[in-house]
Amino acid sequence: MLQARGRIAALALPVGLGLAATLCAVAATFLAARMLAAVLGLAPGAGWSDLLLAALLALLSAGLALAGEETQLRAGEAIRARLRGEGFARLLALGPADRRGVGEKAVLLVDRIEALDGFFARWLPAAALAVLAPALVLLAVASFDGRSALVLLLAGLLVPVSMALAGIGAARESRRQMEALGRLGGRFLDRLRGLATLVQFNRAEAEAQALGRAAEEFRTRTLRVLRVAFLSTAGMELLAAGSIVILAWRHGALLGAGHPDPVAGIFCILAVPAFFQPLRVFSQAYHEAMAARGAASDLQALLDRPHRPGLLLDTVPPRVALAFTDVTWRPDPERPPALDRLTFAVAPGETLLLVGPSGAGKSSVLRLLMGFGRPDSGRIAVNGQDALRLDPTELRRITAYMGQRAHLFAGTIRENIALARPDAAAAKVERAAEAARVLHFTRDLPEGLDTRVGEGGFGLSGGQAQRVALARAFLRDAPLVLLDEPTAHLDPANEAALLEGISRLVAGRTAIVATHSPILRGLSPRVLDLGALARVG
Template identity: 60%
Template sequence: MGRVRQGEGAAGALLRREARAARAHLAVPLVLGIGQVAAGIGQAWLIALLIARLLGIGEAGWNELAAAGALALLSAAIGIAQEKALIAAGEAAKTRLRNAVFARLLATGAGDQRPVGERAALVVDRIEALEGFLTRWLPAAMLAIAGPLLVAAAAFAVDATSGAILLVAGLLVPVAMAVTGIGAAQASRKQFAALDRLSGRFLDRMRGLPTLVLFRRQEAEATSLRVAADELRGRTMRVLRVAFLSSASLEALAAAAIACLAVRHGAVLGLTHPDPAGAIFTLLLVPAFFAPLRAFSQAYHERLAARGAAAELAPLLEDDGAAPGYRLEEVPKKLVVTFQDVTLRYDPARPPALDGLSFRVLPGETLVLAGPSGAGKSSVLRLLMGFRRPDAGRIAFNGQDATLLAPAELRRLTAYVGQRAHLFRGTLRENIALARPEATAAEVEAAAEAARVMDFARGLTKGLDTLVGEGGFGLSGGQAQRVAVARAFLRDAPLVLLDEPTAHLDPGTEAEVLESIRRLCAGRTAIIASHSRLAQRTLGRVLEIEGGRAVGARMAGE
């Protein structure tokens, strides 16, 4: 219960913070909304005069009819301008939020244990829900106070009792919404949780579709997805029921207000009414009075959805990115890496990934970690990049405890090449420059030359300025891997980490990539996790790992 309250408090704090940030953008829509209410009051008065004229009372004519039409057009124009202003405010808010969330996800990196689908939902669905809160709920909540007060004041000017009737009806709106909205926030949070499960499961299963088909699990997974989709459908319908009940209660209050005004002016004052046009005016004010409240009611579910979304986003955004740990004044040129009895356990119910592992790598030395899958090779790289902290033992850089450094500082010390290089849609030059965006064109070209990217780039029509597709579309696996090695060259870090860099290459391409890797590792501290026999024979000292322990060592070529 305490954890739930803490989560709700964090969600509320996030919504208040975002409301303050969006306040400046909402000033214009709020002023336009008040202007639209004022236009509605003026239009109601003119129409009341025209109706009274049709009943043989008063002297309204074509001028009043033309003015009423002009006010109708003005109200429509104000509505359009208000909508455009809200869209602009929403885009600004979404940009700000997405930048913050994406920066936090990048800072967390592989340390974030959530599935890819859930992380994608955070950046897309959660922020879309917050946009509704900022651009629909907040303006509606402000106008739900200012608009009815303005309309009630106009009614008071004609008949104090009519103004009081409208005020009482307005005060009952929050009560009705609170009664119909009990449990709605919880239903909204459950809906988002169901959406998370469905999004994450669907994306993960799509990525693993060939494996599912291979093991004939496609029907079982389709059934699981259907169950998750049915759960989401049910929870969505519960949230919609709340929205419909809220709208129904508001319509009932509007009908009651019209009935009370009709009784007041028809049955009580009757034929001796001192101001028939004023009576018609107060009746016509009811739609103008309830229009802001109706918008408020329609936006109520936006607040509920935003609170559920904020509960998911708050833990991520509350972290300001200032991870504990020391900062480096400068990156050392040489690095000695020492593991001393390091233990790492991902799950208490399973054996440790690393169990008392010890080794040392000197500057200019390359250590190849060999062993079966699951032996702990990739866990060593995770620890060195700061994505995990050891449960026991000591990791030292140049004799100093590396775990005292902030994770971001650990990553400043390293250049990493994984199994499959991910290239983004852009030129080869832009993809290489990701490693160090401030690098000069000459430095990028030097890195491409060192990694032998220029061997194939020279044959392209635009060289390094040739456009490649998302995921490296247009390049072979070996060419994409050379681009990844070029990134490592450009980064020029003292520690080079490679995880199965040639796992998916044919023997000829593997030899070419290993030659680039050998040049990359020269003069640097390098640790390579690899099953490749060629890498183990040619790159450096080999450390055999099994069950998270070092079981043997040998020199390259042995």
């Protein structure tokens, strides 16, 4: 909720429009009181001009209210866009260090930020109007009858009390509802991505039942939130009805006995809806604010996660030397260390092959070099300097990475290659595509590099997608190349074709290649068997 700071100027306009709408409503109410008093024969003076002016004021009040809602929505959209950008940037910076599943991250950045709309777009302006607008109505009523204003004031003071009583339960239930939504959304997306595997192992029916239980939990939580919200709304309506009853009893008795100012008496009764309307909006927004607080818990933990700023590089060094000295890293406290006193060195322009069984620590070495983790002990040196003093983004700046499976986004092949360096000229993108042999298959496509592919590389084979990933590494042109099983899941023909491009990529660069492939053993005579080191340790 600290994101609301600095946005007061953006919210001042909807508050101002709301106050103007309230003034118009009060003036229209007074004119309606004059006309009603004239119709009842209690006071003279009302005419067609009063009816026309009251109608114009009512239309103006409605127009101002709509304009206020529009400005609230725009202010809320701007704040949510800023939050989504900051949250996405933090998730990118954390990378694999954030152990949440893809589904949970998607729910966090989409559903939970959208749930904050009620706080920014409605709660903040409604909170201001809940104080200022009723105060204007009270001043107008007090100018005619002080006791009527006192009745409204007491009723207004009871509104926060009833809201607080219901709000305690609403906040708790909203938080549980958002937690249930996060579990449901994350589970659904993750299982959808692995649907083929679930079917293969005959787990589809079991997972469908688990999703049904998660959906039922979310339904139950939602109904509990609605139940609390209805109780709060009932309290608000009870206060409004009670105020009307008291004022009608008071002024009705006076009207029957010769009211000194019939217009004022009728106005005090008719002003009750105008007094409670901002409070009613405030009550509705209050429940949205409670839901937003429930949605903001995980988001706030992400945005407030401590960031250790490090040193920045003036320029990217043309060559890189690496050294690990007694590096120990235990990313999960409940499991053995991923790396235990690991020591090795790589000279500039040299390629080191990391081999060993799964779980030996090959990917852990790459994660540390990309700044997605910090070792518990030991030293990582880049060109003789402590790499841990650098900002993690600087480590990624000097690195070109290629993993087991290239993720391609919906767009053209050219755009997917350019992700490695968005400011690169078209000629550089084409040279990178040529070096990775992407042009060998795009020449047969109708639009060449501008051929569109679907999300996840739909339309390309696995080997073609890996060539696009290789082209990204060429375009990045970084002095340090990190490859994590780049030929996994490829048939021998595609693996041999990709090996040719990888050989050109690592030539003259410092490279660390994690692999099980016998073919990749030909890249370098330097091989570090992490499995053997673990057995010796």
